[in-house]
Amino acid sequence: MLWDVFCRVIDNFGDIGVCWRLCRDLADRGHTVRLWVDDACALSWMAPEESRPSAISVLDWADAQDMRYLDQQGQPVEVTPGEVVIEAFGCNPPDAFVAAMLLREDAPKWINLEYLSAEDWVERCHALPSPVFNGPGVGLTKWFYYPGFTRATGGLLREPGLLAERAAFTQSASAKANWLRQLGAAPLADGERLVSVFCYDHAPMASLLDQLAAAPTPYRVMLTPGPASQLAQAWQDGRADTGAVHLHYLPHLPQTAFDKLLWACDLNLVRGEDSAVRAIWADRPHIWNIYPQDDGVHAYKLDAFLERWTAHWPPDLQSRLTRVWKAWNALGPANDLQDLISLLDDPRWAEFGRQSVKTLAEMPDLVTQLGDFVTQSS
Template identity: 30%
Template structure:
């Protein structure tokens, strides 16, 4: 299908993951099609987008790097002046305004229901299945992101891959950029990021104390930082402003990073603790050891997602890597995520094996990232589907 216009709808609730994914998709489509494709992103609110994109302002309509960003309220108020697009992406089951859909039924060609990332088996059966609208013109299809060739894949955008390559070639430069106050040699330090929901990290600090090297933890996000503040009430730490020292462990509380800055830093460090969906995928694509904190859901539904990912990574990794190391990493992922509520109670997880098997984990996740980049590229897959439609 020859398409000239693309509208992406996103409903931001209370986090940066949804807009983060939509922002990446919009940028990559723009890079691929340049001026031949007009792209609009319709958002219900701007606060989270302003936080991750320094060019965004509190405006109802604005153009950023060739992409038009519009608030949903502005769209509804001015619907009589808008033409709907050839292709519509409905991100994560958001509600597209009825005023828009009434026009789209007659004018638009393809509606893609982009679902949340999932590693569960059943998504392959639903991927690219039609969702009947009962219309002659506009057709709607499910698009199911996942970790296999038969799924919709992961967002592997060329901008991220370029950043990854640049950072790896200039690692010292980027570490100095984000650790400007550390007058130390980074080459013999273990450096990691921590971005989580509420979590008691006392067991992590105890494991790190056993290592024969100094450690730097870059603590990101209010929930992660507050979790460490609570720990500091019970242990003796040296306070250097936004940096704390506990034995040979340095903990730096980071200011909020935009999307591009976050991509730089997670590629520069040795390991990443991440949360949600967007940072989870970024951690995977770095090819570095990581631990994922899944978004908490009622009745332990989030554990189904964790188990699904464990199954997918084990299927791929077991052919070329030590199954005992894989199983220990899987146990850590389960224990780290098992909770009925987000609390600061000490969980089941133990981190000793993560650092004991660190070199093998480096090899494992490098291989896994190469597979995901080459065989599970959502951007390429979704563009191919639209063009062939």
């Protein structure tokens, strides 16, 4: 089956990150995929060309408007829409492409893949049809598809075999050591904890590093490019001693390498949608730096996730984790972040997190559900 996936890169890497994982999973399951994107620059490191499945074509958004593109031999190829058209996050495919969808004998299944949310309304809106009454697609139907954390939603991206691959990696001490060596990091000292940080620029990095520096346990902090590295560098500048914390500045990592980073760490601080899901599947204590929105709705989204994620946790653990998460997101008192070290020392965080992961892993993944939806719905 041919899938056309449309993606506009608004800011950061979350939209293209989600779309690439979707395309990769579809291709690995035997589908042919065309990814139409207006800015593919991030794929140069996120999905290096030599590692891309041959079943995926990365094409320029403008070519979908012109309805032709050049193949690898430089020959023009006329575009005919595939059996499934996915617009990621309401990006609206070019008018010419939508008009061409009407010309197919069997109209494509047109899906708006929405943002991830744990809010209750997602279940009510998932998989609803929206007939098109104006514009070039009059007569078509667009379906709204919501990823989510319950069986009444579209689920989460999770490739077949991912959890088994993670288990094999985490159960091998040599695999972790070799991975750190590939990242240019020295072997961990006895008792040293490994922390990854991928955050937005409003995260209270200085407060975090102050606590780690004063901790009795040594910490190795793996910093991703961008705000995480910039904020850490600002904290480090002018300090003669960083205490118990050692900072390691990372290059941009391919998605598969980023996954291993999360698997290797004792604590992951991640940001945005794609990394939040990968932190869940890493099955390690984590904190989500949710994408901040001007109208403040991200606070409700964070509360909704925490309510679902910790629904069956002990009340005291649930309360402490919520305060720390909110402090990291600048949605609560900064002093609440001071409980992070003692929270990480509490084995219940990992224990109950593992139960939450198990519950999510028992649900069908997003691509499996998408496949069923495309073939069964009308």
